[in-house]
Amino acid sequence: MTHHAYADRRSGSRTHADGRPPAPPPLPVAARRGPAGRRLLTGLFLVGLVASVLPWWLDTPAGSLTDATATTTAAGQITGLLAGYLLLVQVLMMSRLPVLERVVGGERIAAWHRDLGVTLLVAVLAHTAFILVGYGGLTGRSPWDQAGVMLREYQDLVSAFAAAGLLVLVGLTSVRAVRRALPYELWHATHLAGYAVLLLGFAHQFSNGTQLFRPGPVRTGWIVCYGLVVAALVWGRLVGPLTVNLRHRLRVADVVAESPDTVSIYLTGVRLDRLALLGGQFFRWRFLTRGCWWQSHPFSVSAAANGRWLRLTVKVVGAYTGDLRDLEPGVRVWAVGPSGTFTAAHRVRDRALLIAGGSGITPLRAMLEELPPGAALIYRARTPADVLLHRELDWLAQARGVRIWYVVGSRNDPGPRQVMSPDGLRRLVPDVARRDVYLCGPPGLVEQSRRLLRRIGVPRRQIHVGTFEL
Ligand SMILES: Cc1cc2nc3c(=O)[nH]c(=O)nc-3n(C[C@H](O)[C@H](O)[C@H](O)COP(=O)(O)OP(=O)(O)OC[C@H]3O[C@@H](n4cnc5c(N)ncnc54)[C@H](O)[C@@H]3O)c2cc1C
Numbered sequence: 366m367t368h369h370a371y372a373d374r375r376s377g378s379r380t381h382a383d384g385r386p387p388a389p390p391p392l393p394v395a396a397r398r399g400p401a402g403r404r405l406l407t408g409l410f411l412v413g414l415v416a417s418v419l420p421w422w423l424d425t426p427a428g429s430l431t432d433a434t435a436t437t438t439a440a441g442q443i444t445g446l447l448a449g450y451l452l453l454v455q456v457l458m459m460s461r462l463p464v465l466e467r468v469v470g471g472e473r474i475a476a477w478h479r480d481l482g483v484t485l486l487v488a489v490l491a492h493t494a495f496i497l498v499g500y501g502g503l504t505g506r507s508p509w510d511q512a513g514v515m516l517r518e519y520q521d522l523v524s525a526f527a528a529a530g531l532l533v534l535v536g537l538t539s540v541r542a543v544r545r546a547l548p549y550e551l552w553h554a555t556h557l558a559g560y561a562v563l564l565l566g567f568a569h570q571f572s573n574g575t576q577l578f579r580p581g582p583v584r585t586g587w588i589v590c591y592g593l594v595v596a597a598l599v600w601g602r603l604v605g606p607l608t609v610n611l612r613h614r615l616r617v618a619d620v621v622a623e624s625p626d627t628v629s630i631y632l633t634g635v636r637l638d639r640l641a642l643l644g645g646q647f648f649r650w651r652f653l654t655r656g657c658w659w660q661s662h663p664f665s666v667s668a669a670a671n672g673r674w675l676r677l678t679v680k681v682v683g684a685y686t687g688d689l690r691d692l693e694p695g696v697r698v699w700a701v702g703p704s705g706t707f708t709a710a711h712r713v714r715d716r717a718l719l720i721a722g723g724s725g726i727t728p729l730r731a732m733l734e735e736l737p738p739g740a741a742l743i744y745r746a747r748t749p750a751d752v753l754l755h756r757e758l759d760w761l762a763q764a765r766g767v768r769i770w771y772v773v774g775s776r777n778d779p780g781p782r783q784v785m786s787p788d789g790l791r792r793l794v795p796d797v798a799r800r801d802v803y804l805c806g807p808p809g810l811v812e813q814s815r816r817l818l819r820r821i822g823v824p825r826r827q828i829h830v831g832t833f834e835l
Contacts, residue, residue, distance in 0.1 A: 394643060394710045394735040402468035410454060417450035418443055420576035420583045438499030441492055442575055448488035449570055449587070453594045455485055456563055460594070461601035461701065470706030471647065471663075475835040479539065486536040489529050521569040528565035531558045550660065560598075567591065606701045612636060615698040617652070618674060620690065623753050627724065628690050629667065629678045632698055638672035641703070643710055644731030645803075645831065648702030650677065656688055661701065663835060667727040667754065669734035678753065680724035707831040709735040712801040714827060716740065718794050720814050722806020723751055728831050729805055730754050730761075738766035741794050745772050745781060745810060776809075785813060787821045798822045805831035 421442050430436045458465065458478045465474060494508070501511035515522045537543060538555045547555075570577050570587070577584045613634040621629045644666065651661040662685055667678035681687050709717070709732050717736050719729045722745045733740060746752045752771055762769050770793060772784050783789040790797060802818055804811045811830055818828055 394708070403473075406465075406469060413450060413454070414447070417446050420587075421446055423583075424576050434499055434502035437495050437502060441495030441499050444488050444492040444495060445570070445574065446576065448485060448492050449566070451481060451485040451488055452563060452566065453590055455481055456559065457594050457597055459559070460597040461605070461704075462597045463601065463605055465601075466702070466704040468706075471702075471704035472832050472835065473706065482536065482539060486532055489532055493526075493529055519569070519573055521572045524565040525569035525573075528562045531562050531565070535559055535562070563591075563594075606699070609701075610699050613640060613700075615675070615700055617692050617694055617696040617698060619694055620692050623678060624750055626681045627678060627753055628681075629676055630689060630692060632675045632677075633673070634675070637670070637675065640670060640675075642666065642670040642675075643703070643708040644669040644733070644735045645708040645728040646703035646705040647728070648677075648700040648704070651699040651701075652689065652692060653697040653699060654688075654692065657685065660685055661699070662686075663833075665705075665728035665831070666703075666731050669731050678724070678727045678730075705831075707803065707805070707829055708732060711829065712736075714799060714801045716796070716799070717801045717803060718743070718797055719803045720806070720810075721745065722810035723747070724753065725804075725806030725810075725831070725833070726753050726758075727805075729803060730757065732803065733758075733761050733765060733767055736765070736767075740765070741768045741770075741800075743770050743772060743784065743793070745785075745806065747773070747775060749773055776813075785817060787817065790817060791821060798824075801827045801829060803829045803831065805833075808832075808834075 421439070425439065430439055455478060458474050458481075461471075469477070497508035497511045497515075500515075501508045504511065504514075506514065512526075516526065535556055535558055538547060538552055544552050571584065572578070577587055613636060615632045615634040617630060618633040619631040621631065623629050647663050647665040649661040649663050651658060664677040664679055666675055668676045679686050679689050681690065705728075707728055715737060717740045719733070719740060719742045721729045721742065726744060729742065733742065742758070744752065744758070752773065755771075758767075758769055761767050770784070772781050774781050776782070776785075784793065794800065797818070798821060800823075802814075802823055804814050811832070815828060815830065819825070
């Protein structure tokens with residue numbers, strides 16, 4: 366590994382930044398991305414939800430739900446249609462389609478995916494239960510016997526039951542406590558089974574689904590939706606990343622120690638000036654060495670786009686990040702992104718306050734180059750050695766008119782306690798309620814800060830959270 370205190374890459378030089386004035390930072394990015402795109406997508410989702418039940422509505426004559434059996438069967442059909450729709454939306458959200466990543470952002474998509482996953486699981490289980498009870502009632506069988514008959518007599522239902530079983534497995538491994546206990550790669554591999562659910566659950570909708578059985582516009586529309594989602598998946602996961610990586614051909618240029626447990630990885634490539642990247646966004650990086658190629662991990666860029674190099678700053682927390690310290694210059698890199706709405710372009714006010722904890726400084730450091738002058742940064746760190754990118758931040762303080770407070774110590778020390786109190790925060794940043802506030806750091810600090818900001822009257826829409834969890 367090459368050790369530099371701070372290599373002045375801004376001017377393209379590989380020497381230390383020993384007083385030589387670096388190139389001026391880029392102009393601030395315009396605030397142009399409000400919540401309108403997200404609202405539109407939420408509206409489209411709700412329209413789709415209603416539309417997914419229409420086939421049942423159109424197919425069911427008024428007054429036909431005369432007894433409990435008919436009502437239960439109808440509930441089974443409705444939950445089946447809803448489950449089919451929700452499954453498509455779930456897969457679409459994981460397609461990494463650039464427009465979704467740009468408008469909603471990878472972190473928020475992951476949160477929506479988590480929340481909707483629970484609804485999907487409930488819909489699938491309800492569909493199975495209602496259908497077994499409903500059809501069992503029609504034929505005078507118990508739900509268990511009905512399940513046996515269906516499995517024996519309807520070929521596509523075997524795969525449908527397998528799909529439901531897989532979905533339960535995915536759901537169980539997504540429970541927070543279970544997920545934490547599993548190695549990330551095992552959890553991720555189980556989660557990829559979601560694609561198999563799409564495949565296994567496909568056929569029974571058309572061979573056994575009352576509303577989709579007959580050829581016609583409803584059936585054709587449903588198949589087209591499946592086709593579009595698969596196309597989005599192929600584009601977002603395969604064609605898009607292939608195009609970006611062939612165009613930019615990224616390689617490791619250098620690995621620089623920032624602290625005993627943190628390194629910055631500099632990457633070069635071709636046509637980097639054409640990369641539409643904002644400070645605060647992240648890529649999923651795959652370093653193509655023998656030990657690392659099979660995993661991709663998310664890291665934010667820790668410097669704004671400059672057309673010549675990219676940089677990520679990585680804290681060693683486990684085996685993979687440990688291996689990154691030993692990357693050699695020249696290693697090829699496969700990157701998927703950029704993703705995320707934690708950027709200066711998503712602000713709603715003119716001025717910003719940034720609150721960082723530990724390695725949470727990385728996206729904020731990049732964003733500082735793109736915020737208008739007058740931003741303020743509170744940087745919490747446990748010890749002086751945990752303060753990263755110190756010299757660059759001081760340089761930005763001058764070049765960009767950023768006010769910076771380094772608040773060092775444990776959360777119970779008098780200094781940090783004072784700063785992270787309503788009076789302390791108002792004293793440092795009197796106009797805090799009229800600023801966008803960007804938070805990034807350990808979950809405890811982010812949650813404490815979020816509560817504090819709400820208490821002192823910062824509106825929810827002005828609070829932006831960058832999480833290191835997907
Ligand atoms: C949007 C985003 C941006 C991030 N930016 C930075 C950054 O700029 N600098 C930095 O130091 N860290 C960043 N992280 C965190 C970084 O991704 C993890 O610390 C790293 O993946 C841990 O890998 P590990 O195998 O060394 O550690 P492990 O001990 O295996 O993992 C520690 C934790 O990291 C998460 N994690 C592990 N592997 C993955 C994976 N493949 N994909 C997603 N999460 C995973 C899991 O929550 C896990 O519990 C970011 C995370 C996210 C989600």
